[in-house]
Amino acid sequence: MTVRWVVSGFLILGGLAGFVLVSHGYGSPRLHLPLYVLAAALHLVAVLASRQVRASRAAVLLFVIVLALLLRVAVSLTPESREGDYYRYMWDGALTAHGVSPYRFSPAQILRGEVESPEVLKLSQEGRPVLTRINHPELRTLYPPLAQSLFALGYLIEPFNSTAWRAVLLLLDAAAGLLILFLLRSARLPLAWSICYLWNPLLIVETYHYRHLDLAMAPFLLLFFWGAWKQRPYLAAGGLAAATAVKIWPVLLLPFLATCLWPRRLLVVKSVLAFTVFAAMLFIPYWTSVRYESSSGTVAYAKTWNANELAFHGIQRISLRLTRTMNHVVDGRVASRAILLLLLVAAGLWLGIRARGRGAERLALAVATVVLLMVVAGPTVYPWYFVPAIALSPFLTRPALLFWTPLLILTYLSRSVPNPSWLLVMIHLPAWLIVILQLRDLYRRPGKAPDA
Incomplete structure (x- = not known):
């Protein structure tokens, strides 16, 4: 194990320990966000250093898991907030x-x-x-x-009890971590790359401090990834249906069920039918939530929710102009979201075609790019929305998407700065550069994977 890798791991722990102390009133509250950003930046150093790790599997795995547990225990010591999802x-x-x-x-x-x-x-x-x-x-x-x-x-x-909810998240987190280690070994990738997920401060803080739900999608998305990679239609369909039944947006990944199994048409039909059946069964109680529009959280979110958006603001302005020329036959807010949905589905289809039959890394890169596009182009941009993409980053030789995490954390400042426009530009533009880098990686020829 390299010294830089080990030291950066302990520095991440120190940064998050400071974050916890400030949460309890030790030190200025203004240090809360800088310590969070610092930990995320140190994580990038650890990720880069992990590419040089060539120690035995047992030594690497032991260090990775022990530090991952320490990070989670530390952040779980933060107090409850007055409000939260x-x-x-x-x-x-x-x-x-x-x-x-x-x-x-x-x-x-x-x-x-x-x-x-x-x-x-x-x-x-x-x-x-x-x-x-x-x-x-x-x-x-x-x-x-x-x-x-x-x-x-x-x-x-x-x-x-919010600690009980943390325990549920820990079970799902452990399941995702074990799946990542198993899949890394199956793909003959170094186990040290698992720190992209296991040591990630954004994932840990958003899950164990803010207690957001989004990590719950990770094990199901990994099952979907496994099934799509190994061309197992029922595993892929079941994983995707379960992820969609946690939060709806993973339905955007449906094109991958077709592209990853093509040209085996029977498997494509089986996977799509299986997803339809699984999703229909899981969503039976849900349809009542959209019956009364005035009080439906689903309808309100789909039509009116906006936060920290930049690209979507442009899409919405174009949609509103178009609907005005049509005498408002269609609600412009709905039209803008429909346009975004079509663009994301088309992107998923195209990226799935590019990744087809090119191994685990290309598939993970394509799926993670769709998730990144969903976050950066969507009407609501929050740090915790990015957590599922982090679960796919260990399979990438160049996990460029992780370099967005320190900037994404800065969205917490959008309500406190006088003019948030410059802040949003600073946050969003690098994300689009990362999308371009990931598309470039998707087009380059696959190289030889490092030894595990």
Whole structure:
């Protein structure tokens, strides 16, 4: 193991330890974000150094896993925040665990006493500190059924407890980490490359401090990647359907089911049919959430949610002009999202064709590029949206997408700076350069993989 690799690993731990101390009030709150960015920058040093690691598998694996655990334990010591998405997770989990549809009532309806269900009223009394802290309480939940099952598991471990939810995330994190190590060995890539995921500060902070759901997609996306790489239609379809049932956007990866199995037409048909069946079964409880548009979180997110966007702002302006010429036959906000969806699906189809039959690295590069495009071109740009792409970075010889993480963290400043436009340009432009680099890597001839 190289000295630079080991030292940078411990420096990441030091940076995150400082982040935790500031969270508890030791030091100026202004240090919170710089320490987070510093840890992300140090991680890039470790990733670059990992390309020179040639030690025995046992020594590498032991060091990687021990430090990965220390990083997670350290960040798990941060206190709860006054607001956060995880309050809705805990409330949804309570409803689901008691057999009540989380899509039926909005938190505001329950707080106003408009719900007659004795079960819900009892839960609202037990979990009132959680219920009153939910963001956008006027909206019903938008999280798909598999996510709701995970929330319910957290509730069953310990009702209305964010540490229990962290435990659920840790189980999914461990599953993703084990899959990455297994797939690296299958692809004959160095196990040290797993630090792209296992030591990643953005992934660790967004999961164990802010407690965001997005890591829950990682093991399912890895199963999809494995199935697509090895041309196993049911594994690929099942993994993609499960990821879509955690958050809807992985449906953008559906073209890969066709491109990776082509020209074996029977396998293509099997995979698409399997995805359709799995997704339909998983989403049966979900369709009620879009029935009443005025209080549907899904509809509100799909039509009106915007945050830290740049490219999408241009798409939306063009869409609004077009709809004005059509006398507003179509809602411009919906049209802009439909245009983006078509562009991303087309990109997925094209990238899937480029990656077809060219090994694990090219497939991971193509899928990760679609995820990167979804984040940088989408209407909402948040650091935690990038977590699933990180799960694919260990398979890349040049994981350029990781160089966006320190900048992506700066989106937390967008609400506090007087003029955020310059900040968003500084964050977004490098991401588009990374997209270009990844497309270049997709076109170059594959080289010989390093020894594991």
